Amino acid sequence: MGKIKRFVYAGSIIAVIVLLAAVLWFEEYYLPLSFLVIGLAIIPFFIRFERKRLRTEEILLVAMLGAIAAVSRVPFAPLPSVQPTSFVIIMAALAFGAETGFLxxxxxxxxxxxxxxQGPWTPWQMFCWGMIGFTAGLxxxxxxxxxxxxxxxxxxxxxxxxxxxxxxxxxIGFYDQLSWPVFVSAYVASFYFDLAHALSNVFFLTLFSGVWMRILTRVKSKYGLLNPEDTPVKLPRSP
Structure with missing residues (x-):
């Protein structure tokens, strides 16, 4: 089974590289090929999770943390890019590891x-928020x-x-011809929203990371959920 997993992961990585090269070569297929790239980047994580022998409590915990992260985004919808979703994902990854963070x-x-x-942005958000959790777990x-x-x-x-x-x-979804001026204008226009997201992450991490980590650490140690052999990060009481 280990060889099959390695083959699937290696095949996904190779496919992503090939498709990325195709995206750069065939300009008219930017959008569909990009979706394939995102999908192949996500699939190995779900395959690995599906093949793991998990207790009902562990599956429920992942679903519950995902639901909390999702619902916490809804009340802040009127404030563009200001939401605690990224914070919840980071805390889940710090407590339970990179794979759980991605999921x-x-x-x-x-x-x-x-x-x-829902829309064509959903797979990209899945990848972005998943990578926040994955890198935090690493x-x-x-x-x-x-x-x-x-x-x-x-x-x-x-x-x-x-x-x-x-x-x-x-x-790639709304521009037929991509150029450096187009890239620069898009990234300049998004600066405010990116800054709002970054500052909201700092705000929630500063105020609530200690409390959340103590709660999640207690849940993990008490019930032995999700890789109990991993040691969660221990946050100090003061900066």
Whole structure:
């Protein structure tokens, strides 16, 4: 089974590289090929989760965290890019690891768009929020994620990265001819929204990360959920 998993992952990576090259070569197929790239980047995570032997409580926990991340986005809809969704995803990843972080982020995008509207942007949001959780999980044992400034810097940077990646689907979906002036104008226009996302991440991480981590750590240690052999990040009481 291990060989099959490695074959699937390696095949997905190769396919993504080939499709990315095709996107750059065949300009008229930017949008459909980009969707294939995003899909192939997401599929291995769901395959791995599907093949794992998980208890009902563990599946329920992932679904619950994804639902919390999704629902927390809805009340802030009138404020563009200001929402605690990224914060919830980061905390889930710090407590339960990179794979759980990716799944929570992907679920949050799909579920929240049930209320806010599904569209061609949904797969891109699944990928972006999933990668926020994935990278947070990869760095959860690093020194800088154990410090307030490190977590805030991580959230701030991903506020901009999220917007920059999402700009790509807008550009390839609505512009027939891409050029540097078009790229620059799109990214300049999104600066306010990216900054709002980055600052909201810093706000929620500063105020609530300590409380959330203590709650999630207690749930993990008490019930032994989602890779109990991993040690969640321990947040200090003061910055």
């Amino acid at each position: 929570v982020g992907s679920i949050a995008a799909v579920v929240s768009n049930i209320f806010l509207g 760095l959860k044992d690093s020194l800088w994620m154990n410090r307030m400034w490190g977590r805030n810097l991580f959230g701030f940077l991903w506020g901009f990265l999220f917007g920059w990646i999402m700009n790509l689907w807008f550009l």
